[in-house]
Structure formats: C-alpha cells, structure tokens
Amino acid sequence: MIHDTAPDTFRPDLADKLRQLEQKYAAMGQDMASYLEGLLQADYLTYWDYIHLETLLSLQNPRTAYPDELIFITYHQTVELYFKLILHEIHQIAGHEALTAVFFTERMQRINRYFDILQHSFGVMVEGMDRDQFLKFRMALLPSSGFQSVQFRQIEITSTDFRNLVVAPEGTADDAPIEALYEYLYWKQGATELATQQKTLTLRQFEKQYGPQLVKLAVEFKERNLWRCFRRLQATGTASNDLIQELRAFDRRVNVQWKLSHLRSAVKYLHKEPEDIKATGGTNWQTYLPPMQQNRIFFPGLWSDAEKQNWGNARFGKPEA
Template sequence: MSSNYDPASEGAETEFARKMSYGDYLHLDALLGAQHPLSDSHDEMLFIIQHQTSELWMRLAIHELRAARHAIASDEVPPAMKMLARVSRIFEQLNNAWDVLRTMTPSEYTRFRSRLGQSSGFQSFQYRQIEYLLGNRNEAMLKPHAHDAEVMTLLEAELATPSLYDEVLRLADRKGLAMPAVVLSRDVRETHRFDEGVLQAWRRVYEAPEPNWMLYELAEKLVDFEDYFRRWRFNHVTTVERVIGFKRGTGGTGGVSYLKRMLEVELFPELWRVRTIL
C-alpha cells in the first residue's frame, strides 16, 4: 500500500467536528485519563491498568450473569446458555491478564506498594456482586463497602434476590426434576449449601442426559463457568505469592492465606459431586 494512501478516497469519513467519532462513542478521554500513578515507578501503570481492565470485564460479566438469571427465571433457557458461554470467555480473558501482571517482579512492586494505602482487590464491589450473584453470600463481606451508601444499596438488593443457581434449581423443579422444598424455600440471603436431595436430582439428569438435555446442557454451562472462575482464583493466588510471597495484603487480609481459603468455595457443589456417584 502506498504511503500516500488516503482512506477518504474510498469513502472513509475523516471529518468529525460535528459528528460522533470512535473516541467520542467510547469516551476515550475519560477512559484513558483514568490512570493516575502515585509514584514515579515505571511498573505502577501496569498495576493500575491490570485492575481497571479487570473491573471492566467484571462489569460485562455482571451484565451477562444478571441477564442469564432473568432469562432462566423466565424459562428462556437458550439465550441464557449463550450468555453463560460468554461469561466463561470473559473469565478466560481475566485469567490471561494475570500473565501480564506476573511480568512484574517483587522488587518492582515494592517500589510503589506503600502508595496503595489500605486499598486492596478484596474491596472490589463488583467482585462482591459477582460472588453474591453466583450464590456465595457472606454478609460479613458487606463491611468494606459500608462507607458507600450507593454500593451498599446495590449489594443489599443482590442479597435479597435469588442467585443464579437458585433460579436454575427452581427451573429444574418447574421442568419436573423435583428439588427439595427446604432448598427452594430457604432464605435467599444465605449461601446455598450442599444438599443430598439436589445431588440425587442432578444424578437423574446425568444418568439419562437425552430426555433431560436442556437441564444437562445448562448444568454443564455452569460447570464450565465455575471451572474458569476457579482458575481465575488460583491464578490470583499464584500471582500474589510470586510477587509478595506471604506478606499481609495491603487491605489487611492474610494475603496468600486469605486467597487460598477462597479456593475452597464451591458455587455449584452438587454439579461437581455428581461426577463421583455416576
């Protein structure tokens, strides 16, 4: 292609004084102006952008998960399948981002870590919203957000709404796969705990997938998503250990020990344990 090529010669728009441009539509002035390093460390920009882009991906994950939950509650399963598949791909992107952050060495992070104050990723309200949406409903984790009334309202509303898995179990019950009444009627503010009756219901689906194909496929979409979610948590642990070892986190948590505890959380316990009894 000639270095003198002019895209306008083929009809490309090049005058945007009175028209919407790419930058206008995406509000790039605000987006690219949101990085404000507090030190002169070269690597702080990486740290900021890593976390900002993660928050953007989480915003999209919330958008998709909420829509999927609504679709399932409305018996509109096919679009929910598409949304859940997309969320798995979102978490694949979040997983890949750790590879970039791991290029930062402990000595490089140390140069600006003190400038973070008490800020920490565990204070992310969007991550908390995702956990609540998926059913891990620890009310103690509301405390870091008590200073922000708007966020508290959002999280309290999420706690009062059935989780994604709650809606899946209700859907299964509506479709003739009887679920225990105690599970269906429990206080939705509480985390769903493993239930033998739910396990046996899923066993019937997995032992005969063909007549239960919709529920079988939906269950596998949930497992697929939790697989990516677990990998994201694991990558978080290994990245933190690689960069700060076993120091306490900036937010006061045990750092690696806190993150390892999070690895034990099961979002859809019966869907994992059903494999053992087939």
C-alpha cells in the first residue's frame, strides 16, 4: 500500500501515479507489485522492435533479378498498408454508437488524406520504373494482379449499398439478396476473357480465396456502410455541409482519380501498337480501367445529374456542375 508519508526522496507526482496504478489493478483484482516487477525485468522498447523493422524489410521478395521489381512490390505493399488504415477509419464510423457529423467528418478527412497520398504516390509506378524491365519481370507474376486486392474490394463494399456495385441483368429485383447480386459485381466484368466470356484464372483464384468473406462483409454492412450512416444523419437533420464535401471528395478520389491513375500506368506500360499488351491477370484493362466505363458512384444522392453525366471525364475526377 502506498501511503501519504512517502520518503522525501520520492517525487510526489510519482507517488500519485503509483496510487492511481494501485487503484487500477485493484479494480481488476490484480497485484500491482507483480506488474511493477515485470516492468523492472523488461527491456527498453526500441524503434526497430516496435515496428518490427527486420520483419518488415524481409517481406519484399522479388521473383526475378530485375532491380525495378523491388520498386513494384514495395509500392504495392505500401498501398495495402494505406488501405488498412482506410478500412480502420471506416470501421470506426460504422461502429460508433452515437455517430455525429463531427466525428464522421473527421474520420472522412483522415480517409481522404490517405487516398490523396496514394493518388500522388502513383508517380512511383508511372514514372519510376524502367518499361523494358517491367515488361520482362511481370511475366514471372502470372496470374497475380492488383485486381486481386481484397482490401480495395472491402473499401468499396463498406462504403456504399451493394446494389451500387453491381451490373445486374434487367429485371433483377431491387431487394434481391446480396448472395444473388454477388455474381454481378462490376469488377468481375474486368476479369472476363473477351473471346470466351469465361472467368480468368485471376478471378477464379480471387473468388475461391475471398468470395464468401466478401459476401459476409456485404451482409454485415448492409445497414451501416458509409452511405447508410450518412443517410441516418441526414434523416435527423444533423448532416453537415462539411461532411457532404468530404464524402464527395472520397467518392471522386476512389472512383475517378485513383482509377485514372491506374489507367495512366497501364497505358504507359501496356499500350503498344497495333495491339495492347495483356495484363498479367488477363483482365481487359482497356475497357475495365476507365472510370467512365465503370461508372461507379458510392453516394449518388450527393451528385447532380450533370455531374453524374460527366463522371470519370478526362479532367481527373472534377465533374462539371
């Protein structure tokens, strides 16, 4: 027990901290002295241990001897880490028990900051690799493809109503179950062989690995995706203009600017007269990547008809009003 009559050599502020610790551990039925003993025995934390530096730097394992493959793999791993942060923020919004426009807006600002970094970092891919090296080492990556980024698909699913991500046949009921709509997700059209209309190996691998997980996520977020969260605030009259602007910026960044960045990269590395080079995953990138072709909008109610008609234009995601 820490008493008020601490030795003169014992700092009063430390005595107060020890009292607080004692109360904390006592509330959990734990012995503070044992935890202090563990602290005495523990080594100091270092930066390299905290971020697991050696492990992190060991995760880049190029498949070829071409130097620029290290750029390729490191960049994609970096992108996935930012996707993880974006999903972290989305889950905070969706899981907030008393969501406010202020909290929602602040988290959307974080998300937009992450995507802004990603968009501007694409120069690492577009300008930062030797084209001849890329066209050679990419053949060792078959049939993998950035198309198989499950975290990007999770961002899409947790952002909007599932129906906004599908290209369903005419006559499909508006209230069709997610399990039925899953087959018509828009991005599956980008991994279909043009000649045979069969699913590419890239798509078959992806669906086998993640299909059930994505369906489960879509069901889980049916009523708490970002669009539904906004609509609830809107219904109570508490949605702010700042929030609307952040959601619009997010929609534009993901569905126009990010995809245009991918298109620029594909054009530089895969465009060749008279016929374009196939992507590693067999995706028909020429028709799949242009955002005007995809025409995906997370928050359709936040855009005017004129803006939606100009969606994905060459002005890098700044639709005209």
